Amino acid sequence: MNNATSRHPSRTFSVSEFMDFGERYGIDYRFPMLLQKPELPHASPVLQGEVEEMTLPCGMCVTHSDVQVLQPYETTSRHSSPLYMLVVLEGCVRLTLNGQDHVLRSGMAFSSRLSEHQTMRARHPADCKLRTLSLGLYPDGAWRTGMLESLIREWETCQTPTLIWQVPGFLLSGLQYAQKCAPGSVPRQLMLEGLILQLFGHGLSVCQAERGQRLAASGEQQRLEMIRRLLEQAPENDYTLNELAQRAAMSPSSLRGKFRAVYGCSVFDYLRDCRLERARGFLLEGYSVQQAAWMSGYQHATNFSTAFxxxxxxxxxxxxxLC
Incomplete structure (x- = not known):
């Protein structure tokens, strides 16, 4: 079993190096700056930061990126994967799959099957910080026996080609902790493998719940999405379950259960994550901890600091x- 780890220390990655990545992983890269200025050399910098690649003993291929985007670029996948997952730990990624646009923000995961008939496109604007985990199983990989093969079968029965879900806080914290261990060390690989299997397991549970929710009326789905957008767009407001349930024309218990089934977390876990992401943006703009807490809906900076x-x-x- 191959458990080799390749880590590129903090440095600058050029256009030509991206072309090498593309050949290795079956990805087409497009650089708008080169289209506007063809005279720019292929040594032009695209990213600055760290990229780590590894294949875990279970057969999962993992790429961890912690980078600053220096110039915009777009990617188009050409490889096949029976199950691919992208986890955004920091920043924002815009994806297009089968003509549908998706936006992934910090703490969210995207899962899909990739093939020549189902290609994924991603757009990365300049001047943004991006920290992601890219997880893939490839047709000739070593995963065809054991738990991952069972996972693939279960995922296929859900008949959900694309899934976007909120990663639970305990898994995000675990991933943060695992990154502090020495690169390539056995403890780090064991922790990552366990956490990644939990990620796929949680995603599968969300996928199965979503399949059940398809039986619900489309109007109900729209009301749930209305609540989710309300929490995302105005997380600083005070909400009660009864108030949100009235807005969704559901009982409190129905809203609680159906929101979790569709989005993979409780109403107030989602609200907390939206508040923390809003607060992180304020902190990056230079506001104090007290100001960021108050403007994001926290009455007490101590509670905010603990949750953050x-x-x-x-x-x-x-x-x-850390920026």
Missing amino acids: RRRYGFPPGDVLK
Whole structure:
């Protein structure tokens, strides 16, 4: 079993290096700047940061990126994978699959099957920080026996070609902790393998629940999405379950159960994550911890600091230091 790890320390990645990545992983890259200025050399920088590639003993191919995007670029997948997952730990990724656009923000995961008939396109604007985990199983990989093969079969029965879901906080915290271990070390690989299997397991449970929810009326689905967007767009407001249930024309217990079934987390776990992501943006803009907490819906900075550390793995006061 191959468990080799390849880590590129913090450095700048050029257009020509991206072309090498593309040949290795079956990805087409497009650089709008080169189209506008063909005279730019292929040594032009695209990313700055760290990229780590590894194949875990279970057969899962993992790429961890912690980078700053220096110039915009787009990707189009050409490889096949019976199950692919992208986890956004920080930043925002815009994807297109089968003509449908998707936006992934911090703490969200995207799962799909990739093939020549189902290609994925991603767009990355300049001047943004991006930290992601890219997880893939490839047709000739070593996963064809054991748990992952069972996972593939279960996923196929859900008949859900694309799934976007919120990653639970405990898994995000675990991933943060695992990244602190020495690259290539056995403890780190064991932790990552366990966490990644949990990621796929949680995604599968969301997928199965979503399949059941397809039987619900489309009007009900729209009302749930209305609640989700309300929480995302105005997380600083105070909400009660009864108030949200009235807006969704459901009983509180129905809203609680159906929201979790569709989005993979409770109403107020989702609200907490939206508030913390809003607060992180304020901190990056230079606001104090107290100001960011208040503007994001927290009445007490202590409660905010505790929730922020649990979500991101470091205190809110360290946000600018880690950028």
